[in-house]
Amino acid sequence: MELEKNESELTIHDKNKGGRYRWVTITTLLLAIGAILHLVSPNIGGVTPNWTIAMYCIAINLTKPTLKQSFGIGLVAAAINIPTSKSAFPYGNLLSEPIGAIICTLLVCHTFNMTLGKLNIKPAVTGFISTVASGMTFITILKVVLSLPLSVYLYAMIPVVFTVAAANAAITQILYFPAKKLFDLKGDQ
Amino acid sequence: MPAITLQNFSYAYNHPKKVLDNITLSIETGSFSVILGPSGAGKTTLCLAVAGAVPHYFGGSSAGKVYVTGIHTKESSMQQLSLTVGTVLQDYETQLVTMTVEEEVAFSLENMGIAPQEITHRVEEVLDKVGLTGYEKQAVTDLSGGQKQRLVLASVLATNPKILVLDEPTSALDPEGTHSLYKLLSDLNKEHGITILVVEHDIATVLPYADQFILLENGQLIFNGTPEKVLSYMAAKQIFTEAIPPLWQLKLMIEELTARQFASWHTEEEAIAQLSKVLEEEADKNA
């Protein structure tokens, strides 16, 4: 009889316990995808999106990591692309990706809702701004280290950064919602 | 002491929808037990409860107790439990997280903080156990499905768990791979005394090895006992009959029609032997 009584009372467990490493695994897998797209992606109408940035933006939007974690995510993102691609200037990435990831985290965790009508456009906004932040860092380092002329910087590089950012905004926006739906289905974070 | 004990255990991923409902069960040390049941019955959840992922990983809500080798899972941690229970999840691909075969096995040992020399030694030993000697430096990606499954098993065995839990380990293997995996599990069970708990849909493949069947349906424990008893129960009560192997359907039918009792048919050979004996007797009688 004692046992019978015991059975009916379900005690609720701390929800946060689950998935201590979900942020690690989702970031790992998305960055792996980013790396292969980086390798094989065709340019679409002259623009090659920066898949790595798009992927960590999605990961950060999903898992909302801490700033320290996102710094690490950025470093890993840069490091993964060094051996897998013909990254012509690894140092640029090692600095620009952490900056992109941190900016993304700041936007995700510390800003209010962003909506356009009914549509939540936070993924697009974070995708855009992070790509601009990362891209500007990258080309600025490239300019300083290689002492490139200002005109190359202004008229050749900056426009590229903004076009790539626009493509990334679209990618982040399109991929985030289906991913989020699946992520919430079972995840317990 | 039983290896695994569940006392009135209930569990809900999303409170209060119970996925396991008041389960009381005990699994003897050194036994080879198989969990049966239709899709969504709670088989995976039961495995995860033994491994401690339920409730430690999934949260949710629970009632009752689960003990593995005397440890109360709810009061322990997944890391602590991983020393006792080795778990192989259904999707084996994703459980392999390193570049090469030997690193995969070493990964489990490194998690435990085992000294490097000891790791080298144990990796060698456990790869030999699962028949992957010679593949040490091979890239994980280049292994076949069956080899990947064995590698997952090796990486789990490396830490010397007393209990092995496997969730549908053969769902992606061909018949040959399935057979050799169960042969291996049976050896581990018989020679090393490891308690084995598997989920398997194809009852015929586990019949030669199993000594306990656990039948679940809708989160409830319907019946458990020796394979013969559980299969007879399933036939008698018309529960989950589609899973009864054709040979046993035949056996149970003959028994019902002729009131003759056969011994267990663990393999086709046993069935043929017993049937031909019966046929000879009948022929003698008629002559």
Next chain:
Amino acid sequence: MQKIAPITKLALTIFVTIWSIVLQSLPALTALIVCQLILLAIAKVGSSVYKGIASLFAFAAILAGMQYAINSDLLLAAITASKMIAMTLVFFILLATTRMQDLSAALVLQCHIPYEYAFMLTAALRFIPDFLAESKAIQEAQACRGYSPQGNVLQRFFSYMAVIKPLVLKAVTKSETMALSLELRGFGSRKTRSFKNNVTLALQDYAMLLSMILLTSYLVMQIY
């Protein structure tokens, strides 16, 4: 080169970069490039590395060309290109002679980077071939269903997204199994974690580190 500890090669990477930035003369930069090419030859790296190096030279040439077109200073353009090559070449040496696993073990053990990040790096590399195969399969399936990589920019964009979306969803599903399996395998006790990889420094490593430091101080003193 393969026998040298990962951390020494990491230091070499950093020092070569410093040298590339500090050096301003074309002969000196050329010498640095030649030295690195010799190191690669000694290390007997595979042909794929040389392909990568060829594309690096091409990229540098384009950069130089662009710069020459704008301010028609041939020397400056050549120096820029050489700097670029000199500092990137060292990454080829590092990666062609060091296994990523050893490098990440060194990062954790000697640079005290939290293990999660080293894990992310090697695990991502582990899954790249799997996803590559997956993306090919999806691409073929989509082609059967009439998606084509033709049409205007937007059409091409969306047909490409139709390949990527299933890939991302797969990653989300896998991430749960992977996180669960990590915990089931006792992942996470950073304090007690051990490493099988041997990344300790030998005498030759200390010698190399010392000479690199001396060379750098000399260069810096020469210039400032």
